Amino acid sequence: MSHRFGFSKGCLHAEEVSVSELASKYGTPLYVYSENTIRNNYSSLAKNISAIDDTMICYAVKANGLLAILKLMAELGSGFDVTSAGELQRVLKAGGRAERCTFVGVGKTREEIELGLRRGVYTFNVESEDELWLINDVAASLRKIAPFSVRVNPDVDAKTHKKITTGKAENKFGINYERVLDLYKKAASYKNIRPRGVQIHIGSQITETGPFVAALQKMIPLVLQLRDHHKIEFFDIGGGVGISYRDALASSSTSWWGKNTQHITLQKYALEVTPLVKDLGLKILFEPGRSIVGQAGILVTQVLYIKHAGRKVYTIVDAGMNDLIRPTLYEAYHEIVPVKKQNRKTHVTDVVGPVCESGDYFAQGRQMPEVRAGELLAVMSAGAYGSSMASNYNARPRPAEVFVAGSSHRLVRKRESFSDLVRGETF
Ligand SMILES: *Cc1c(COP(=O)(O)O)cnc(C)c1O
Numbered sequence: 001m002s003h004r005f006g007f008s009k010g011c012l013h014a015e016e017v018s019v020s021e022l023a024s025k026y027g028t029p030l031y032v033y034s035e036n037t038i039r040n041n042y043s044s045l046a047k048n049i050s051a052i053d054d055t056m057i058c059y060a061v062k063a064n065g066l067l068a069i070l071k072l073m074a075e076l077g078s079g080f081d082v083t084s085a086g087e088l089q090r091v092l093k094a095g096g097r098a099e100r101c102t103f104v105g106v107g108k109t110r111e112e113i114e115l116g117l118r119r120g121v122y123t124f125n126v127e128s129e130d131e132l133w134l135i136n137d138v139a140a141s142l143r144k145i146a147p148f149s150v151r152v153n154p155d156v157d158a159k160t161h162k163k164i165t166t167g168k169a170e171n172k173f174g175i176n177y178e179r180v181l182d183l184y185k186k187a188a189s190y191k192n193i194r195p196r197g198v199q200i201h202i203g204s205q206i207t208e209t210g211p212f213v214a215a216l217q218k219m220i221p222l223v224l225q226l227r228d229h230h231k232i233e234f235f236d237i238g239g240g241v242g243i244s245y246r247d248a249l250a251s252s253s254t255s256w257w258g259k260n261t262q263h264i265t266l267q268k269y270a271l272e273v274t275p276l277v278k279d280l281g282l283k284i285l286f287e288p289g290r291s292i293v294g295q296a297g298i299l300v301t302q303v304l305y306i307k308h309a310g311r312k313v314y315t316i317v318d319a320g321m322n323d324l325i326r327p328t329l330y331e332a333y334h335e336i337v338p339v340k341k342q343n344r345k346t347h348v349t350d351v352v353g354p355v356c357e358s359g360d361y362f363a364q365g366r367q368m369p370e371v372r373a374g375e376l377l378a379v380m381s382a383g384a385y386g387s388s389m390a391s392n393y394n395a396r397p398r399p400a401e402v403f404v405a406g407s408s409h410r411l412v413r414k415r416e417s418f419s420d421l422v423r424g425e426t427f
Helices: 019-026 035-048 067-076 085-093 110-119 129-141 177-187 210-230 266-277 290-296 326-330 418-422
Strands: 005-008 011-014 030-034 055-060 079-082 101-103 123-126 146-153 193-199 234-236 283-286 297-309 312-317 336-338 346-352 361-369 376-379 400-405 408-413
Touching (some): 011 030, 019 297, 030 290, 035 055, 035 290
Parallel strands (some): 055 283, 193 234
């Protein structure tokens, strides 16, 4: 999970392209992605799980569903994990194939199930009994047999932020471990559903391998029973591998992770989980999101004002929580760096946006070099759950987004205009 952003001659570059040049060409706020970072992350995962005979990587579209990213992932051979009809349609539009899609989510509607069936998704990851019976009904009405896999809640603590923990008994996700076998038995008497696999996903931004190993160890006896008695063909072990937000540019002196020896990497993860699953005689599915695109994107923003208020200094920038909500939603840390290195002293500042909310900040009490109005900052590691969670709050158009590969760059999403903001409205 390394990436291709770094300083050259005092200027931040995305691969070989200067970030200031991108900002003057495309404006700010601006999402910039490094295509080769995405390629490298995908191939690193693929390589490190190659000891397993049969695998399918299903990129989690919700991390970042830009068509340009989906097209790239499809070209790399990835499948997809979709959480809605909209995500499935995005994948299909970008050239992905439904038969390489897992359809996940606790609240699929009848219409969504119908679309998934008509397009022929690989599996429906089922999160409640009622959903399974509805899938059977819908399949019967279309004269189809729906492939399903139960998402099991293994009741394992992923040791991550409470809003992205999904594998504890008190979370809304999955079906209790103890009830799973009975559900497969019961499902056997329904004519229009067929078990294809079983799935877990215990959370996101998990920074150690322990919870993954614990969940797999708990699951394996159940998986073997399902394989032997219900002829499942795959075990989907979910996503959730965390990235290091703290040393995005390996600035060791300020790095919270120190030398970063403890932090999980896709490689460490693969090395630990591969031995546990490679001899199950099943196809193993992976659903990485953040670990593929998180470090591959930055949000570039211009400083508008420096405001002194009592003892506090606010650095007011042109990007807001509507563009990147992670700091306020997850109390997430993002490294923020001046795009041009200047020889200035550091100070403590809050980096805030223009949105009328106290929660509209990218950093609070951050020690960083002084910057001036008109200068650019880069919010690092913003490729996952950034653009995909962006909104139009405060009637703010969403940012332009660009792809960089080597020394070339291209717009992959236009900045929204006022007419985009009011499209569909009447009065
Ligand atoms: C969100 C999600 C993922 C991806 O999680 P990351 O932490 O981004 O890797 C995978 N599977 C399911 C079911 C998800 O909901």
